[in-house]
Amino acid sequence: MNGAILRLVKAWAVMGGLTAAAVFAGKAHGGARPDAMLMVVLMGLTFAKAAVLAHHYLDLRHAAGWNSAMRGSIAALLIVLLGLALVAG
Amino acid sequence: MSQAEVDGSGDPFTGLPGHPMMWILIFSELLVFGAALIAFSGARIADPAGFLAAQNHLDRLTGLINVFVLITSGLFAAIAVEAARAGRTRLVRWCLVAAALLGLVFLGFKAAEYLREFALGYGIESGTFFTLYYLITGFHALHVIGGILVLALVGVWPTLINVETGAAFWHMVDLVWLIVFPVVYLVR
Numbered sequence: 001m002n003g004a005i006l007r008l009v010k011a012w013a014v015m016g017g018l019t020a021a022a023v024f025a026g027k028a029h030g031g032a033r034p035d036a037m038l039m040v041v042l043m044g045l046t047f048a049k050a051a052v053l054a055h056h057y058l059d060l061r062h063a064a065g066w067n068s069a070m071r072g073s074i075a076a077l078l079i080v081l082l083g084l085a086l087v088a089g
Numbered sequence: 090m091s092q093a094e095v096d097g098s099g100d101p102f103t104g105l106p107g108h109p110m111m112w113i114l115i116f117s118e119l120l121v122f123g124a125a126l127i128a129f130s131g132a133r134i135a136d137p138a139g140f141l142a143a144q145n146h147l148d149r150l151t152g153l154i155n156v157f158v159l160i161t162s163g164l165f166a167a168i169a170v171e172a173a174r175a176g177r178t179r180l181v182r183w184c185l186v187a188a189a190l191l192g193l194v195f196l197g198f199k200a201a202e203y204l205r206e207f208a209l210g211y212g213i214e215s216g217t218f219f220t221l222y223y224l225i226t227g228f229h230a231l232h233v234i235g236g237i238l239v240l241a242l243v244g245v246w247p248t249l250i251n252v253e254t255g256a257a258f259w260h261m262v263d264l265v266w267l268i269v270f271p272v273v274y275l276v277r
């Protein structure tokens with residue numbers, strides 16, 4: 001069980017790090033106009049966090065098909081959101 | 090009865106933790122929040138300057154703190170599942186209590202954020218941005234309240250399938266916030 005807890009704590013640290021990176025990217029930009037690269041970075045970091053959460057917290061490690069479906073759904077949503085953000089920019 | 094029905098082979102829910110119906114709910118909720126976020130991003134196209142001005146009034150720090158609060162809460166819920174698998178009921182209950190308390194902390198920060206925005210004069214009728222902002226984050230906050238109740242119920246009856254099912258719901262709430270935060274607070 002200790003190994004499982006360590007794995008979950010590592011997943012927590014990775015998600016925390018990705019969140020900090022997203023905020024840093026947003027602050028580093030700071031411009032009044034949207035930036036395409038910033039959007040791509042933000043959505044990429046969000047996808048990475050969601051994938052870690054699905055794999056370790058939602059525990060889809062042993063359900064490969066559902067894990068792929070979850071990641072695919074999130075990726076599709078984020079791509080649509082990215083496209084809309086770029087159009088708005 | 091076929092062999093597949095007897096041994097469960099070909100069961101599409103094989104490998105999923107918790108009750109299968111929870112997974113149908115999780116995907117349904119992702120569709121609902123996805124549609125709301127698409128509406129939010131679509132509305133931004135009509136008024137990008139207005140959205141940017143309104144977004145600058147949001148408290149990013151509170152949103153960020155709430156990301157850490159929820160992923161930490163999710164950690165405790167995930168540990169509760171591992172404890173349930175190991176048959177450590179006492180640890181399960183403590184982890185569920187910690188997860189639920191952090192859910193209350195999330196709601197406290199959210200309430201403080203709402204009060205600050207109300208004090209600045211930004212209510213649900215202060216333009217499209219704030220209407221969608223309050224609808225999306227308010228609907229999510231209702232899910233947090235529902236999740237806390239689920240965790241409390243699971244804590245009373247901490248069987249493995251109950252803990253897995255309750256934790257899966259809680260992680261869905263966590264997952265939604267991971268997507269809401271950058272779209273509403275950071276994308277500009």
